[in-house]
Amino acid sequence: MTAYFIRRLILIIPTFFGITVMVFTITRFVPGGPIERIIAQAQQMQSMGGSTMGTDGPSQPLSEEQIGELEKYYGFDKPVLVGYFLWLGKVLRGNLGVSTRYYDPVWDMIKERIPVSLYFGIVTMILVYGVCIPLGIHKAMKHKSNFDNVSSVIVFIGYAIPGWVVGVLILVLFASYWEIFPLGGLVGDDFEDFTGIQKLGDIIWHTILPLIAYMIGSFTVMTFLMKNTLMDNLASDYVRTAIAKGLTFRKAVFRHALRNSLIPIATHFGNNISVILSGSFLIEKVFNINGMGLLGYESVVERDYPVVMGILVISSLLLMIGNILSDICVAIVDPRVQFK
Secondary structure (H helix, E strand, O other): OHHHHHHHHHHHHHHHHHHHHHHHHHHHHOOOOHHHHHHHHHHHHHHHOOOOEEOOEEOOOOOHHHHHHHHHHHOOOOOHHHHHHHHHHHHHOOOOOEOOOOOOEHHHHHHHHHHHHHHHHHHHHHHHHHHHHHHHHHHHHOOOOHHHHHHHHHHHHHHHOOHHHHHHHHHHHHHHHOOOOOOOOOOOOOHHHOOHHHHHHHHHHHHHHHHHHHHHHHHHHHHHHHHHHHHHHHOOHHHHHHHHOOOOHHHHHHHHHHHHHHHHHHHHHOOHHHHHHHOOHHHHHHOOOOOHHHHHHHHHHOOOHHHHHHHHHHHHHHHHHHHHHHHHHHHHHOOOOOOO
16 A cells, blocks of 8 residues: 555645646637736826827837847746746745736745634635535435425535526625625725734634525535445345344444445545635635635736746646545555555
């Protein structure tokens, strides 16, 4: 098993190389980069200043020499692979570059937002696992009952609606129309003047609506995964044999079927690591939560390529490490698993 995990760790290197090369190449050919943005801003200032207009709009405000200097500054004067290896060399030294929009170090920008996304990610995961596993077990034990049917309809409705759409709906209803919750953000305007208990209450008050949006998709998948897996195990011969020997149905579920049913749940645990830290682009945008998701969304929209690549480095490494943790979780839950 040790050799298997060593091979998985070694495979992180070529996988990381492939992911970053592909995205780095895409960023080079996508229009609207920092140079185009600077030219557009200069044209806008030229228009406001009443400068001479060409037949097709404002004339080119920058000379070829100035554009060449900008390309050199941003590293666009080199071939893609050369630029990639120069970027990779900086990453290996712990330097993720400087934002082309804010001109701040990328790592400092990411570091400021990690606690926010980590907070929402951990709370969401605790609630999802804490509710979905018992709910899935109860639905499997009460299969085709009124409780199972009604809860399935509710859960399926939640699954059919994306989390960010749910966020918009509940924000309009509970924050704008009924004014029960705040319109966005993580804390209120008077947060610094609150006592400790008041600060905690303010954070919880701002957290409720985003948490609902975060949970809606994962909640459905995890609930039905738990239910369906448990039902498959309840139909197995070893469970029927245990009941035939006099074990009650409830004891057969919790003593025999449950542990095997947790294996698919364990495979998803490690994959949630990257989601915990990266957050959700659209949900954080809807609720104006200054986390990793909002930073990623803005960096993509603004073509802030160093930030895009910095977030990609962190999220891809976390995803690959999470896959290895999933295998470890499976081995812990099911001792029959032998990785070779």
